[in-house]
Amino acid sequence: MxxxxxxxxxxxxxxxxxxxxxxxxxxxxxxxxxxxxxxxxxxxxxxxxxxxxxxxxxxxxxxxxxxxxxxxxxxxxxxxxxxxxxxxxxxxxxxxxxxxxxxxxxxxxxxxxxxxxxxxxxxxxxxxxxxxxxxxxxxxxxxxxxxxxxxxxxxxxxxxxxxxxxxxxxxxxxxxxxxxxxxxxxxxxxxxxxxxxxxxxxxxxxxxxxxxxxxxxxxxxYAHSVHYNCPRYHFYEKGIFADKFGDEGCLFKLGCLGPLSYTTCPWRQWNGGINWCIRAAAPCIGCSHPYFAKFKDFPFYRKGEKYHQVKYQEKDRTSK
Ligand code: SF4
Ligand code: SF4
Known part of the structure:
Protein backbone atom coordinates (compact mmCIF):
# COMPACT_ATOMS: atom_id res chain seq x y z
CA MET A 1 0.00 0.00 0.00
CA TYR A 222 -25.33 18.70 -13.05
CA ALA A 223 -25.68 21.20 -15.91
CA HIS A 224 -26.63 18.76 -18.68
CA SER A 225 -29.67 16.58 -19.09
CA VAL A 226 -29.49 12.82 -19.44
CA HIS A 227 -31.76 13.23 -22.49
CA TYR A 228 -29.46 15.35 -24.69
CA ASN A 229 -26.49 13.09 -24.01
CA CYS A 230 -28.39 9.82 -24.23
CA PRO A 231 -27.16 7.18 -26.71
CA ARG A 232 -30.82 6.73 -27.71
CA TYR A 233 -31.31 10.43 -28.47
CA HIS A 234 -31.01 9.84 -32.22
CA PHE A 235 -34.05 7.57 -31.97
CA TYR A 236 -35.94 10.33 -30.14
CA GLU A 237 -35.13 12.82 -32.89
CA LYS A 238 -36.29 10.42 -35.57
CA GLY A 239 -39.46 9.57 -33.64
CA ILE A 240 -38.52 5.91 -33.16
CA PHE A 241 -39.94 4.87 -29.78
CA ALA A 242 -39.89 1.55 -27.95
CA ASP A 243 -43.44 0.29 -27.37
CA LYS A 244 -42.41 -2.39 -24.93
CA PHE A 245 -39.37 -3.19 -22.83
CA GLY A 246 -36.56 -4.68 -24.88
CA ASP A 247 -37.56 -2.88 -28.08
CA GLU A 248 -35.09 -0.77 -29.98
CA GLY A 249 -35.76 2.97 -29.78
CA CYS A 250 -36.11 5.84 -27.38
CA LEU A 251 -37.73 4.93 -24.04
CA PHE A 252 -39.80 8.12 -23.81
CA LYS A 253 -43.13 6.36 -24.31
CA LEU A 254 -42.18 3.80 -21.67
CA GLY A 255 -41.99 6.62 -19.14
CA CYS A 256 -38.36 7.76 -19.38
CA LEU A 257 -37.65 10.82 -17.22
CA GLY A 258 -34.26 11.50 -18.86
CA PRO A 259 -35.44 14.89 -20.21
CA LEU A 260 -36.04 16.06 -16.63
CA SER A 261 -32.87 14.62 -15.12
CA TYR A 262 -29.72 16.70 -14.97
CA THR A 263 -26.63 14.65 -14.24
CA THR A 264 -23.68 12.89 -15.83
CA CYS A 265 -24.97 9.32 -16.04
CA PRO A 266 -24.45 9.00 -19.83
CA TRP A 267 -20.72 9.78 -19.45
CA ARG A 268 -19.72 8.48 -16.08
CA GLN A 269 -22.17 5.54 -15.89
CA TRP A 270 -22.24 3.40 -12.77
CA ASN A 271 -20.29 0.65 -11.04
CA GLY A 272 -16.99 1.82 -12.43
CA GLY A 273 -18.43 2.66 -15.83
CA ILE A 274 -19.87 -0.83 -16.44
CA ASN A 275 -23.42 0.21 -17.23
CA TRP A 276 -26.24 2.62 -16.43
CA CYS A 277 -30.03 2.66 -16.48
CA ILE A 278 -30.74 3.48 -20.11
CA ARG A 279 -27.91 1.34 -21.48
CA ALA A 280 -29.50 -1.49 -19.52
CA ALA A 281 -32.75 -0.67 -21.40
CA ALA A 282 -34.52 0.73 -18.33
CA PRO A 283 -36.08 4.20 -18.50
CA CYS A 284 -34.46 6.86 -16.32
CA ILE A 285 -36.63 7.27 -13.20
CA GLY A 286 -35.43 10.82 -12.56
CA CYS A 287 -33.50 10.18 -9.38
CA SER A 288 -31.74 13.56 -9.58
CA HIS A 289 -35.00 15.52 -9.83
CA PRO A 290 -36.18 17.65 -6.88
CA TYR A 291 -39.56 15.85 -6.94
CA PHE A 292 -38.08 12.34 -7.08
CA ALA A 293 -40.06 9.95 -4.85
CA LYS A 294 -41.71 12.93 -3.23
CA PHE A 295 -45.06 13.57 -4.86
CA LYS A 296 -47.52 10.96 -6.02
CA ASP A 297 -48.05 13.02 -9.16
CA PHE A 298 -44.37 12.49 -9.98
CA PRO A 299 -44.06 8.69 -10.14
CA PHE A 300 -40.97 6.81 -11.31
CA TYR A 301 -42.21 6.68 -14.88
CA ARG A 302 -43.30 9.72 -16.83
CA LYS A 303 -47.09 9.99 -17.04
CA GLY A 304 -47.37 12.66 -19.71
CA GLU A 305 -47.40 16.42 -20.14
CA LYS A 306 -49.94 17.00 -17.38
CA TYR A 307 -47.48 15.88 -14.74
CA HIS A 308 -44.11 16.00 -16.47
CA GLN A 309 -43.89 19.12 -18.56
CA VAL A 310 -40.75 18.27 -20.45
CA LYS A 311 -40.69 21.28 -22.75
CA TYR A 312 -41.30 23.75 -19.94
CA GLN A 313 -38.63 22.20 -17.77
CA GLU A 314 -36.00 22.25 -20.52
CA LYS A 315 -36.80 25.89 -21.30
CA ASP A 316 -36.65 26.80 -17.63
CA ARG A 317 -33.18 25.31 -17.23
CA THR A 318 -31.66 26.59 -20.46
CA SER A 319 -32.96 30.15 -20.09
CA LYS A 320 -30.51 30.88 -17.24
S1 SF4 B 1 -36.36 10.01 -23.52
FE1 SF4 B 1 -34.94 8.72 -22.33
S2 SF4 B 1 -34.30 7.05 -23.72
FE2 SF4 B 1 -35.21 8.69 -24.97
S3 SF4 B 1 -33.46 9.92 -25.62
FE3 SF4 B 1 -34.31 10.90 -23.75
S4 SF4 B 1 -33.13 10.00 -22.09
FE4 SF4 B 1 -32.78 8.69 -23.86
S1 SF4 C 1 -32.52 7.08 -12.84
FE1 SF4 C 1 -30.90 8.30 -11.85
S2 SF4 C 1 -29.05 7.02 -12.16
FE2 SF4 C 1 -30.57 6.29 -13.65
S3 SF4 C 1 -30.16 7.48 -15.54
FE3 SF4 C 1 -31.75 8.58 -14.37
S4 SF4 C 1 -30.61 10.11 -13.17
FE4 SF4 C 1 -29.12 8.53 -13.84
Missing part, protein backbone atom coordinates in the same frame (compact mmCIF):
# COMPACT_ATOMS: atom_id res chain seq x y z
CA UNK A 2 1.37 3.46 -0.86
CA UNK A 3 1.99 5.79 2.04
CA UNK A 4 2.46 8.96 0.00
CA UNK A 5 0.82 10.13 -3.19
CA UNK A 6 3.05 12.20 -5.47
CA UNK A 7 1.96 15.34 -7.33
CA UNK A 8 2.05 13.38 -10.58
CA UNK A 9 -0.30 10.81 -9.06
CA UNK A 10 -2.68 13.50 -7.79
CA UNK A 11 -2.76 14.88 -11.33
CA UNK A 12 -3.57 11.41 -12.62
CA UNK A 13 -6.55 11.18 -10.24
CA UNK A 14 -7.62 14.74 -11.09
CA UNK A 15 -7.45 13.86 -14.79
CA UNK A 16 -9.46 10.69 -14.21
CA UNK A 17 -12.21 12.65 -12.42
CA UNK A 18 -12.24 15.51 -14.93
CA UNK A 19 -12.20 13.48 -18.14
CA UNK A 20 -14.90 11.14 -16.84
CA UNK A 21 -17.19 14.17 -16.64
CA UNK A 22 -15.99 15.71 -19.91
CA UNK A 23 -14.36 18.60 -17.99
CA UNK A 24 -11.33 20.62 -19.05
CA UNK A 25 -7.69 20.61 -17.90
CA UNK A 26 -8.58 23.41 -15.46
CA UNK A 27 -10.58 20.90 -13.42
CA UNK A 28 -7.78 18.34 -13.51
CA UNK A 29 -5.50 20.84 -11.77
CA UNK A 30 -8.17 21.97 -9.27
CA UNK A 31 -9.15 18.39 -8.36
CA UNK A 32 -5.49 17.40 -7.97
CA UNK A 33 -4.74 20.33 -5.71
CA UNK A 34 -7.96 19.82 -3.72
CA UNK A 35 -7.22 16.14 -3.11
CA UNK A 36 -3.71 17.10 -2.05
CA UNK A 37 -5.20 19.57 0.45
CA UNK A 38 -7.66 16.98 1.76
CA UNK A 39 -4.86 14.46 2.26
CA UNK A 40 -2.87 17.17 4.07
CA UNK A 41 -5.85 17.57 6.44
CA UNK A 42 -7.17 20.98 5.35
CA UNK A 43 -10.09 21.02 5.32
CA UNK A 44 -11.14 18.01 7.35
CA UNK A 45 -14.41 16.15 6.77
CA UNK A 46 -17.23 14.93 8.97
CA UNK A 47 -20.10 12.84 7.62
CA UNK A 48 -23.42 12.20 9.40
CA UNK A 49 -26.43 10.18 8.32
CA UNK A 50 -29.98 11.35 8.95
CA UNK A 51 -33.07 9.63 7.47
CA UNK A 52 -31.25 7.50 4.94
CA UNK A 53 -30.67 3.95 3.77
CA UNK A 54 -26.85 4.42 3.80
CA UNK A 55 -26.88 3.91 0.03
CA UNK A 56 -24.91 7.10 -0.59
CA UNK A 57 -22.21 5.93 1.84
CA UNK A 58 -22.05 2.60 0.03
CA UNK A 59 -21.85 4.41 -3.30
CA UNK A 60 -19.06 6.67 -1.98
CA UNK A 61 -17.11 3.70 -0.64
CA UNK A 62 -17.44 1.94 -3.99
CA UNK A 63 -15.61 4.77 -5.74
CA UNK A 64 -13.06 3.58 -8.21
CA UNK A 65 -10.10 5.13 -9.98
CA UNK A 66 -6.39 5.39 -9.35
CA UNK A 67 -5.66 5.47 -5.58
CA UNK A 68 -9.23 6.67 -4.84
CA UNK A 69 -10.04 3.89 -2.37
CA UNK A 70 -6.85 4.47 -0.47
CA UNK A 71 -7.38 8.22 -0.43
CA UNK A 72 -10.90 8.09 0.96
CA UNK A 73 -10.41 5.30 3.47
CA UNK A 74 -6.83 5.94 4.65
CA UNK A 75 -5.43 9.31 3.72
CA UNK A 76 -8.21 11.91 3.84
CA UNK A 77 -8.98 13.19 7.33
CA UNK A 78 -12.59 12.01 7.80
CA UNK A 79 -13.07 12.72 11.47
CA UNK A 80 -16.24 10.72 11.71
CA UNK A 81 -18.28 8.59 9.34
CA UNK A 82 -20.97 6.28 10.79
CA UNK A 83 -20.00 3.36 8.55
CA UNK A 84 -16.22 3.47 8.39
CA UNK A 85 -15.19 5.05 11.69
CA UNK A 86 -14.02 2.73 14.44
CA UNK A 87 -15.40 5.09 17.11
CA UNK A 88 -18.69 4.09 18.70
CA UNK A 89 -20.96 5.19 21.55
CA UNK A 90 -19.76 8.05 23.76
CA UNK A 91 -16.45 8.27 21.90
CA UNK A 92 -18.27 8.93 18.64
CA UNK A 93 -20.58 11.50 20.26
CA UNK A 94 -17.57 13.29 21.76
CA UNK A 95 -15.84 13.44 18.36
CA UNK A 96 -18.92 14.97 16.74
CA UNK A 97 -19.31 17.52 19.54
CA UNK A 98 -15.63 18.42 19.46
CA UNK A 99 -15.84 19.13 15.73
CA UNK A 100 -18.82 21.40 16.42
CA UNK A 101 -16.60 23.68 18.49
CA UNK A 102 -13.41 23.24 16.46
CA UNK A 103 -11.47 26.19 15.11
CA UNK A 104 -10.16 24.34 12.04
CA UNK A 105 -11.95 24.41 8.67
CA UNK A 106 -14.12 21.39 7.89
CA UNK A 107 -16.66 20.19 5.36
CA UNK A 108 -19.85 18.72 6.79
CA UNK A 109 -21.42 16.03 4.61
CA UNK A 110 -25.05 15.17 5.31
CA UNK A 111 -26.59 11.99 3.96
CA UNK A 112 -30.36 11.61 4.30
CA UNK A 113 -33.32 13.87 4.97
CA UNK A 114 -33.97 15.65 8.27
CA UNK A 115 -37.28 15.07 10.12
CA UNK A 116 -38.25 18.68 10.73
CA UNK A 117 -41.70 17.93 12.25
CA UNK A 118 -40.59 14.96 14.33
CA UNK A 119 -36.97 15.47 15.44
CA UNK A 120 -36.94 12.26 17.52
CA UNK A 121 -37.53 10.22 14.36
CA UNK A 122 -33.78 10.43 13.83
CA UNK A 123 -31.45 10.10 16.81
CA UNK A 124 -27.69 9.97 17.29
CA UNK A 125 -27.22 8.35 20.67
CA UNK A 126 -29.50 10.17 23.12
CA UNK A 127 -29.72 13.33 21.02
CA UNK A 128 -31.74 14.22 18.00
CA UNK A 129 -29.96 14.47 14.67
CA UNK A 130 -31.20 18.04 14.55
CA UNK A 131 -29.46 19.01 17.82
CA UNK A 132 -26.23 17.34 16.72
CA UNK A 133 -26.32 18.85 13.24
CA UNK A 134 -27.19 22.48 13.94
CA UNK A 135 -23.80 23.44 15.51
CA UNK A 136 -22.01 21.69 12.63
CA UNK A 137 -24.17 23.44 10.03
CA UNK A 138 -23.39 26.78 11.68
CA UNK A 139 -19.65 26.24 11.96
CA UNK A 140 -18.73 24.24 8.81
CA UNK A 141 -16.85 26.06 6.09
CA UNK A 142 -18.84 24.14 3.49
CA UNK A 143 -21.73 21.72 3.69
CA UNK A 144 -22.44 19.02 1.15
CA UNK A 145 -25.86 17.39 0.88
CA UNK A 146 -25.02 13.96 -0.56
CA UNK A 147 -27.88 12.24 -2.38
CA UNK A 148 -31.44 13.19 -3.22
CA UNK A 149 -32.75 12.66 0.34
CA UNK A 150 -30.25 15.18 1.73
CA UNK A 151 -30.74 17.61 -1.14
CA UNK A 152 -34.49 17.64 -1.67
CA UNK A 153 -36.01 15.23 0.87
CA UNK A 154 -36.17 12.22 -1.49
CA UNK A 155 -37.79 8.98 -0.38
CA UNK A 156 -38.20 9.88 3.35
CA UNK A 157 -40.19 12.96 2.29
CA UNK A 158 -42.66 10.96 0.18
CA UNK A 159 -46.12 12.50 0.31
CA UNK A 160 -47.93 11.45 3.48
CA UNK A 161 -44.82 10.86 5.57
CA UNK A 162 -45.46 12.00 9.16
CA UNK A 163 -41.92 13.19 9.96
CA UNK A 164 -41.84 16.34 7.84
CA UNK A 165 -38.62 15.12 6.19
CA UNK A 166 -36.78 17.87 4.31
CA UNK A 167 -33.46 18.34 2.57
CA UNK A 168 -30.60 20.29 4.14
CA UNK A 169 -31.36 23.54 2.31
CA UNK A 170 -34.95 23.64 3.58
CA UNK A 171 -33.75 22.71 7.05
CA UNK A 172 -31.15 25.50 7.08
CA UNK A 173 -33.73 27.99 5.81
CA UNK A 174 -36.12 26.92 8.58
CA UNK A 175 -33.44 27.38 11.25
CA UNK A 176 -32.15 30.66 9.76
CA UNK A 177 -28.68 29.25 9.15
CA UNK A 178 -26.89 30.94 6.22
CA UNK A 179 -26.50 28.48 3.34
CA UNK A 180 -25.69 30.53 0.23
CA UNK A 181 -22.05 30.12 -0.77
CA UNK A 182 -21.72 27.28 1.78
CA UNK A 183 -24.14 24.50 0.84
CA UNK A 184 -23.61 22.37 -2.28
CA UNK A 185 -26.27 19.87 -3.36
CA UNK A 186 -25.18 16.59 -4.96
CA UNK A 187 -28.41 14.70 -5.75
CA UNK A 188 -28.96 11.22 -7.29
CA UNK A 189 -30.27 8.15 -5.56
CA UNK A 190 -27.65 7.15 -4.58
CA UNK A 191 -25.35 10.01 -5.36
CA UNK A 192 -22.46 9.19 -7.68
CA UNK A 193 -19.13 8.62 -5.90
CA UNK A 194 -17.25 10.68 -8.46
CA UNK A 195 -19.61 13.64 -7.86
CA UNK A 196 -18.91 13.50 -4.12
CA UNK A 197 -15.15 13.19 -4.54
CA UNK A 198 -15.03 15.76 -7.36
CA UNK A 199 -17.10 18.28 -5.37
CA UNK A 200 -15.04 17.70 -2.22
CA UNK A 201 -11.84 18.16 -4.23
CA UNK A 202 -13.18 21.36 -5.79
CA UNK A 203 -14.23 22.79 -2.41
CA UNK A 204 -10.80 21.97 -0.98
CA UNK A 205 -8.85 23.13 -4.04
CA UNK A 206 -10.69 26.20 -5.23
CA UNK A 207 -13.63 26.95 -2.94
CA UNK A 208 -17.33 27.22 -3.60
CA UNK A 209 -18.16 26.12 -7.19
CA UNK A 210 -20.58 27.63 -9.72
CA UNK A 211 -23.97 26.22 -8.83
CA UNK A 212 -27.53 26.33 -10.11
CA UNK A 213 -29.13 29.35 -8.50
CA UNK A 214 -32.18 27.51 -7.18
CA UNK A 215 -31.01 23.93 -6.77
CA UNK A 216 -27.43 24.63 -5.57
CA UNK A 217 -26.15 21.77 -7.74
CA UNK A 218 -22.61 22.29 -9.09
CA UNK A 219 -22.69 23.05 -12.82
CA UNK A 220 -19.62 20.88 -13.40
CA UNK A 221 -21.66 17.74 -12.67
Missing amino acids: KKNISRREFLKIGGYLATGFGLSQYYTDVFASGLNNLVSGTPKIIWLQAQSCSGCSVSFLNANGPYIQQIITELVSIMFHPTISAAQGDVAIDIIKNVSSADFPFIFIVEGAIPLDMPKACMIGEETFEDMAIPLLKRAKYIMAAGTCATYGGIPSAEGNPTGAVGVMDFMKNKNIPYKGRLVNCPLCPTHPASIIGTLAYLAGKGYPDVDEKLLTPHMF
